Amino acid sequence: MNDIAEFIKKYGKPYDPETDHYDVGPFKKNIDDAQKSTGGIYGMHMYWVKQVPQVVKQHIEHYTRPGDIVLDAFAGTGMTGVAAMLAGRHAILGEISPACIHIAKNYTTPIDPHLLKGSWWKLREKVEPEIRPLCKTRCHNCGNTDAEIANIILSDVLRCPRCNAEVLYAGDGRWEQMKRGEKFKKIRCPNCKAEFTKAQADFVRVEPIEIRVDCKACKVKGEAKAKSLDEEDWELYISIEGGPTKVIHEGEDEWSEYKFEPVERFLDDLGTKVYQKMLQHWSVDYIPPKEVPYWYPKDVKFPKGYNTRQPLKRGITYSYQMFSHRNLIALSILWHYIKGIEDEKLRDKMRFAFTGMLFYVSLMRRWVYSNVAGVPLKGTLFIASVIQDVNTLEIFDFKINQVLRGLRELLTFKGNGSVFLQKLSATNLNFENNTIDYAFYDPPYGANINYSELNIVWEAWLNEFTMVKDEIIENKYQGKNRNIYGQMMLAALREVYRVLKPGRWLTMIYSYSDPSMYRIIQNIAHEAGFADEGGLLHINSASKTFAQETSDKSQQRFLVINFKKPKGGRKKVVEKSEDIEYDVIQVTHEFLKKYPGRTRDQIYDEVIKRLFSSVQIEKFDLDEILKNFFRKVGNEWFAPGTLIERRKGDQKQGALWEEPIPEHPEKEVILRLQDFLREYRIVPYSELREFYLRKLKIAIDRDFDDLVSENFIIDKGKVRLPTVEEQLRMQDITVHYTKRILAQFLDGRLNRAPTGPEICEWIHFCYKHELYREGLQLFGVLDESSIPSDAYKRAKKIAEVCRIKKK
Ligand SMILES: C[S@@+](CC[C@H](N)C(=O)[O-])C[C@H]1O[C@@H](n2cnc3c(N)ncnc32)[C@H](O)[C@@H]1O
Ligand SMILES: [Zn+2]
Numbered sequence: 136m137n138d139i140a141e142f143i144k145k146y147g148k149p150y151d152p153e154t155d156h157y158d159v160g161p162f163k164k165n166i167d168d169a170q171k172s173t174g175g176i177y178g179m180h181m182y183w184v185k186q187v188p189q190v191v192k193q194h195i196e197h198y199t200r201p202g203d204i205v206l207d208a209f210a211g212t213g214m215t216g217v218a219a220m221l222a223g224r225h226a227i228l229g230e231i232s233p234a235c236i237h238i239a240k241n242y243t244t245p246i247d248p249h250l251l252k253g254s255w256w257k258l259r260e261k262v263e264p265e266i267r268p269l270c271k272t273r274c275h276n277c278g279n280t281d282a283e284i285a286n287i288i289l290s291d292v293l294r295c296p297r298c299n300a301e302v303l304y305a306g307d308g309r310w311e312q313m314k315r316g317e318k319f320k321k322i323r324c325p326n327c328k329a330e331f332t333k334a335q336a337d338f339v340r341v342e343p344i345e346i347r348v349d350c351k352a353c354k355v356k357g358e359a360k361a362k363s364l365d366e367e368d369w370e371l372y373i374s375i376e377g378g379p380t381k382v383i384h385e386g387e388d389e390w391s392e393y394k395f396e397p398v399e400r401f402l403d404d405l406g407t408k409v410y411q412k413m414l415q416h417w418s419v420d421y422i423p424p425k426e427v428p429y430w431y432p433k434d435v436k437f438p439k440g441y442n443t444r445q446p447l448k449r450g451i452t453y454s455y456q457m458f459s460h461r462n463l464i465a466l467s468i469l470w471h472y473i474k475g476i477e478d479e480k481l482r483d484k485m486r487f488a489f490t491g492m493l494f495y496v497s498l499m500r501r502w503v504y505s506n507v508a509g510v511p512l513k514g515t516l517f518i519a520s521v522i523q524d525v526n527t528l529e530i531f532d533f534k535i536n537q538v539l540r541g542l543r544e545l546l547t548f549k550g551n552g553s554v555f556l557q558k559l560s561a562t563n564l565n566f567e568n569n570t571i572d573y574a575f576y577d578p579p580y581g582a583n584i585n586y587s588e589l590n591i592v593w594e595a596w597l598n599e600f601t602m603v604k605d606e607i608i609e610n611k612y613q614g615k616n617r618n619i620y621g622q623m624m625l626a627a628l629r630e631v632y633r634v635l636k637p638g639r640w641l642t643m644i645y646s647y648s649d650p651s652m653y654r655i656i657q658n659i660a661h662e663a664g665f666a667d668e669g670g671l672l673h674i675n676s677a678s679k680t681f682a683q684e685t686s687d688k689s690q691q692r693f694l695v696i697n698f699k700k701p702k703g704g705r706k707k708v709v710e711k712s713e714d715i716e717y718d719v720i721q722v723t724h725e726f727l728k729k730y731p732g733r734t735r736d737q738i739y740d741e742v743i744k745r746l747f748s749s750v751q752i753e754k755f756d757l758d759e760i761l762k763n764f765f766r767k768v769g770n771e772w773f774a775p776g777t778l779i780e781r782r783k784g785d786q787k788q789g790a791l792w793e794e795p796i797p798e799h800p801e802k803e804v805i806l807r808l809q810d811f812l813r814e815y816r817i818v819p820y821s822e823l824r825e826f827y828l829r830k831l832k833i834a835i836d837r838d839f840d841d842l843v844s845e846n847f848i849i850d851k852g853k854v855r856l857p858t859v860e861e862q863l864r865m866q867d868i869t870v871h872y873t874k875r876i877l878a879q880f881l882d883g884r885l886n887r888a889p890t891g892p893e894i895c896e897w898i899h900f901c902y903k904h905e906l907y908r909e910g911l912q913l914f915g916v917l918d919e920s921s922i923p924s925d926a927y928k929r930a931k932k933i934a935e936v937c938r939i940k941k942k
């Protein structure tokens with residue numbers, strides 16, 4: 136079907152206010168186990184931000200009935216369409232990126248996996264003879280001359296900022312260090328002995344340092360697969376990649392021209408020897424890279440942008456330069472034969488596997504310690520200093536198998552939903568009012584991800600490009616500031632409001648590190664006519680890794696905002712907060728009392744969730760607030776006065792490979808000291824320190840004395856646990872807060888003028904909390920005419936007491 140009106144006519148149920156009885160409340164479920172559902176379907180094709188279809192499905196099932204129409208105008212890879220299909224609903228998907236249209240189309244038109252498998256066998260027969268010679272090597276383990284290169288490890292060559300000598304990033308034992316998992320910050324120049332960081336040095340080129348061998352004869356495994364390049368390997372490498380060059384940047388501006396100039400030698404002696412021999416043999420003075428045999432996107436220059444700036448340092452200004460020459464050749468061969476597949480559906484699926492693989496065979500594939508498959512960092516064009524230049528054919532085979540697995544799942548669970556997919560801007564929906572039963576939107580989050588800059592690597596091969604002017608984003612290279620982003624989002628929300636049937640819901644996914652962005656979202660949603668009745672929920676993002684889970688910089692969760700198109704036009708207006716900082720402190724405090732030991736990002740999400748529907752969210756500095764009012768132990772935060780508890784066994788289901796999360800050393804120390812004090816009650820300080828030094832022997836980064844004073848009561852040289860009463864007093868956040876406000880006022884840092892009665896209250900407060908000096912100071916600035924005379928007299932009396940007590 137190629138007409139949207141037809142689609143709606145065929146599947147839609149016209150809205151009639153007389154007979155419409157839709158009355159569904161918000162979906163009130165937090166989803167913490169999204170990872171569990173990231174099986175075959177999710178893994179078919181990567182994207183920068185991606186929802187889990189099984190999770191979207193739960194929302195669709197809550198808000199709609201089978202046969203209803205769901206809309207997602209920010210479709211990305213089309214997960215909403217997949218979810219709708221699985222749930223037996225119909226979906227309309229829109230996107231501006233042709234890459235997404237290509238991905239979403241393939242996701243929502245599953246084919247028989249057997250046909251694809253067969254097609255791959257045939258394709259393989261054609262491409263293998265042309266690609267294999269690029270990967271030939273001799274097995275160092277058994278001597279088999281017909282072994283294959285699994286990958287080549289490439290290291291940056293940097294220029295010493297002091298003496299200009301070329302320095303191998305992974306040279307000088309650093310590669311061995313990296314393989315042991317050790318980190319280093321400085322690189323030492325073997326020539327002048329200067330020490331410098333990577334950021335201080337210019338990039339010159341990459342150089343191969345090691346090969347990993349796949350040998351069918353001896354099946355060598357693990358670290359034993361590694362070998363240094365022998366003469367033949369160097370010869371093959373040079374004949375494909377060309378001789379060594381250096382990057383020259385011309386002009387002042389970082390965007391001006393880059394060129395590559397031949398240099399005489401590699402850093403590797405054998406490499407240089409082979410190169411010199413080849414030069415003589417062919418009587419040339421430079422060996423150029425091997426020609427690319429078929430079409431590839433030669434002319435697609437990166438636009439100026441945030442992410443496209445990242446590879447500039449390496450002289451990369453064209454999208455094809457994101458691949459080693461060897462892989463570019465392999466890709467051109469594959470693409471050529473894929474184009475020759477007659478059956479359109481099979482050809483499409485093959486192209487789908489190709490784009491799905493593309494970033495994984497690019498220079499963005501890092502070498503990562505403890506992870507054989509160091510995947511690219513998502514959402515960037517970052518190229519690391521040590522790269523795994525993998526074998527395209529092998530990765531494509533792997534990718535095809537992933538697609539096959541996904542197809543099998545799709546076909547097993549497929550309901551009878553239909554999907555209509557079109558290229559459009561969410562700000563301009565080309566269909567009638569009151570036609571849609573539910574919308575699931577996952578729009579770009581401000582400046583978070585530069586979709587069009589990243590998607591261009593795919594779009595170059597598809598030879599179709601995003602209309603950048605339509606992109607909703609905050610990006611200065613596109614001349615779009617936050618204000619313009621807000622206006623475009625408003626236009627998009629007005630459109631979805633228009634097409635939704637009254638009383639229906641829009642679920643919007645959002646995630647942003649700057650709280651004021653939520654204020655913008657609140658405002659424009661209300662401006663568009665929506666009521667936010669559902670409150671905020673969260674979905675734990677699916678691609679969270681173990682490291683992110685335990686580190687403070689853990690990836691944020693997605694927040695889920697449920698908006699309703701009200702039937703009667705009645706709207707809930709959200710008030711301005713009187714004191715946003717105080718609100719944030721309150722919410723954080725309640726959260727940490729209930730769930731001690733949360734990370735900064737978990738707290739941030741909770742704060743946004745709790746405040747979103749009740750007040751207008753303004754800018755606040757969560758880090759400042761945490762630092763001033765709460766306690767940090769390792770990566771976790773606790774309310775003041777609470778005892779630290781051991782982490783409960785909240786291990787996720789189905790993740791058998793996960794180790795139990797170890798406690799942070801600092802936390803472990805506190806836990807042991809608590810146990811010690813529980814047993815011996817009141818202990819001289821020196822004894823506690825003795826216990827720590829001699830018995831615990833746990834190294835911590837922090838000062839032991841600070842740790843003790845934050846967690847225990849020190850009284851006349853003795854330490855004990857706080858009593859319940861003391862704990863409560865320590866937990867009285869309002870007291871902390873008032874103390875801080877007072878201090879700010881007295882230092883002239885408070886950005887508002889307190890009223891007379893307020894100052895009087897503070898004087899009382901100071902007296903009560905034995906802040907006599909401050910009480911007296913406050914009285915000094917109290918304007919007698921600003922309050923009734925009896926109040927003044929009372930304040931004066933208290934100030935008098937403060938003066939006496941102060942001494
Ligand atoms: C967060 S992603 C969506 C990801 C999707 N939920 C998934 O699971 O794959 C946001 C998408 O909005 C698209 N986009 C940006 N501006 C748009 C516009 N004006 N109209 C439609 N889509 C747009 C971007 O290309 C990007 O793919
Ligand atoms: Zn030097």
Ligand SMILES: [Zn+2]
Pocket residue numbers: 274275276277278279282350351352353354355
């Ligand atoms: Zn072998």
